Amino acid sequence: MAKSPAHKWGQIIGDFLEEVFATELSKFARKHKLYLDTQGDRPARSGKKVSWIDSFENSHDLDFVLERNGTKNKIGDPVAFIESAWRRYTKHSRNKAQEIQGAILPLVATHKNFAPFMGVMLAGEFTDGALNQLRSLGFHVLYFPYDLILQAFKKYGIDASTEENTTEKDFQDKIDKWEKFDNKKNLANYLLRLNKVEVDAFFESLEKAVSRFIELISVLPLHGTSNTLTTVEEAIDFIESYQNDNGSLPVLKYEIVVRYNNKDKVEGIFNSKESAIEFLESYAAPKPKDKK
Incomplete structure (x- = not known):
């Protein structure tokens, strides 16, 4: 079944933001001589998903895991579990927060000897309750509010806004414009600059966690x-x-x-x-x- 333009546009935004996060985490991993595992082929594991097993033999799929002594052919020791998520409406934010904690907390308990960093990169509309819930459990939260995302896209001539009454034609117009857009790298850098204080704080916390002795x-x-x-x-x-x-x-x-x-x-x-x-x-x- 073909995806609706509304669903496709939401996926485009989510995929773009995940790529922005992945790029920054890759830079961090290289700087600290860590292995960043993301979705895709890796000889050390089966399939394309980043799946880790908790102490009850339950499997949890994750977005990013930073490993010490890991390579493409060898699973390393987990020093950070990081999830990412994009949500347009707050009505889904609490459920997503619970989904994230349900995936990461059992893994942190299982691998407690490494005391892994718990991180989450969120974008869009998340309630204060959802954000505070994650922080209260020890998660480090990097949050890109919806309005900030709109501001970044607008600078490059793209109206990323969507409402429940946005027409299919409007969604398709956005998709068509995005597919012709060839300045995604600069857009990503501008988005990061707009949220520099939060970005720097997140990566400083991550650096302290992986650099500890x-x-x-x-x-x-x-x-x-x-x-x-x-x-x-x-x-x-x-x-x-x-x-x-x-x-x-x-x-x-x-x-x-x-x-x-x-x-x-x-x-x-x-x-x-x-x-x-x-x-x-x-x-x-x-x-x-x-x-x-």
């Missing part, structure tokens, strides 16, 4: 005193060499806190020496299934 590791055997160490290797050595000096009292558990220079932290409580070492040794978490 371990500042200290605290290991606390239940009957002992806290020991502060600076590297994973030192923490492993401490656990391996730890001697129980409390007579016959066993170590009931190990409490481990990994603190980063940006104040992020990862905490774990382990009932055995082996599980504590495994936590520190591998920082492992389930990854997407490699292509077979």
Whole structure:
């Protein structure tokens, strides 16, 4: 079934904005030596979708994932999960916000050892309630309001506005003009300049998240005193060499806190020496299934 001009125009705007976001994230990934996974072919995975598996074996399709040590042939460690969305009317915004959190939060919980950055790039009409809901859950939100998008398109002679009473002919005229438009790169740059403060704040937060390093590791055997160490290797050595000096009292558990220079932290409580070492040794978490 052929798409209506109204649906096609909405898809054109959404695809354009996603390309703008992808371009900026690609620049960021190159600067920080990260791999940016987006929809399309990648030998390391099956199909064209960016799909990650949570701890309950549920698959979640995403727009962008930044990976450390990832390549086109190897899945890396996730350092950022980022979704994007365009919505013309606010009546759809809360549902989209819930859809985004439903996709990303289970993955962040599954890969908590990497404490991934949670980002969302939104454009169009989103209510304050939808935006605040995402922020309250720890998402970093980059928002391009509808009026700002209209302003950017207008500068290049394109009326991107749509209303519920916009005719099919008007939509088709917009589509025809867009298909002949050959200045999309400058339009994208102008749009980013119009929202420079928000764009800079988002990428500064992302940079802090991916540039962080371990500042200290605290290991606390239940009957002992806290020991502060600076590297994973030192923490492993401490656990391996730890001697129980409390007579016959066993170590009931190990409490481990990994603190980063940006104040992020990862905490774990382990009932055995082996599980504590495994936590520190591998920082492992389930990854997407490699292509077979």
